Amino acid sequence: MKVTGMQQLVRDFAARKPAIVSLIFLVAVAACCWCAPYLTPFDPIRINLDAINRPPSVHHWLGTDKGGRDIAARLLYGGAVTLKISFSITLIITLIGTCIGMAAGYYGGWLGGALMRFTDFMLVFPLLIGVIVLKTLVKEASVTVLILTIGLLGWGVCARLVRGKVLAEKEHEYIVAAVSIGCPPYKVIWKHLLPNIVSTIVVQAIVVAASMITVETSLSFLGFGVPANVPSWGSMVSDAIRPEVLAHQWWIWLPAGLLITLTILALNFIGEGVKGAFEPRK
Incomplete structure (x- = not known):
């Protein structure tokens, strides 16, 4: 039986155990987070003054925070928010970066130059x-606003990477042949260029997803992330800014910190696995 390219890709990826274990872990974490309403009876934002800063117990497996909110519930609901932010921003960055990089690399000339100067500006613009x-201008800041802001400002690296791959690919004979027989630009890009740089785009998207978790955590830690009434892993870790929490109330920040670290590691291993799976096909 003939093995298709996709089947071979899956086999090559499956042969890399760290990538498979990481994928299983990531799927399990995402599934638990999105099924949070069925896994915990606690409200992640409801204040309970009778259960403030309690350590792990039978009733609260991971304890409670300064508002008496169950840490396990906030971990699950917050994970759904953090993953949503990370993957949504990654989608926006990948789409914008790929479109601009493809156009700049394929057409070149004044259009490519203008797009790259705009890309340079976005790269140096402080996120x-x-x-x-x-957040200062928009009074009703929300998760959607945060996603759109970072997504619309963070596509520069992706665009430059895609442009570089397109410049290398379009010099190959199959592209020259397609152009010489009169294939329209959109067909050359869609049917010939894109399939041959998709590995670079996918790997870059996975790297971006991992980095966006760090960005969300950093912004929340500084107080510029998700709104105060929205739980996220970043906002949970931000509680560690208080010395007494960092030293004596480990259950408030450590679970979120561990999940952030393990999720980023899992995404990096998956990215390496995807990169390695694509290599035999080149």
Whole structure:
């Protein structure tokens, strides 16, 4: 039986045990987070003054925080928010970066130059300042606003990477042949260029997803992330800014910190596995 390219890709990926274990872990974490309403009876944002800063117990497996909120519930609901932010921003960055990089690399000339100068501007534009300014201007800041802000400001690296791959690929004979027989640009890009750089795009998207978890955590730690009434792993870790929490109330920040670390590691291993799976096909 003939093995298709996709089947071979799956086999090559499955042969890399760290990537498979990481994928299983990531799927399990995502499934638990999105099924949070069925896994915990506690409200992640409801204040309970009778259960403030309690250590892990039978009733509260991971204890409670300064508002008496169950840590396990906040971990599950917050994970759904953090993963949503990470994957949504990754989708926006990948789409914008791929479109601009493809156009700049394929067409070149004044259009490519203009797009790359705009990309250079976006690369040097400070992301943190953009988020701070927008949160100042928009009174009703939300998760959607945060996603759109970072997504619209963070596509520069992806665009440059895609442009570089397109410049290398379009010099190959199959592209020259397609152009010489009169294939329209959209067909050359969609049917010939894109399938041959998809590995670079996928690997870059996975790297971006991992980095966006770090960005969300950093912004929440500084107070510019998700709104105060929205749980996230970043906002949970931000509680460690208080010395007494860091030293004596480990259950408030350590579970979120561990999940952030393990999720980023899992995404990195998956990225390496995907990269390695694509290599035999080149």
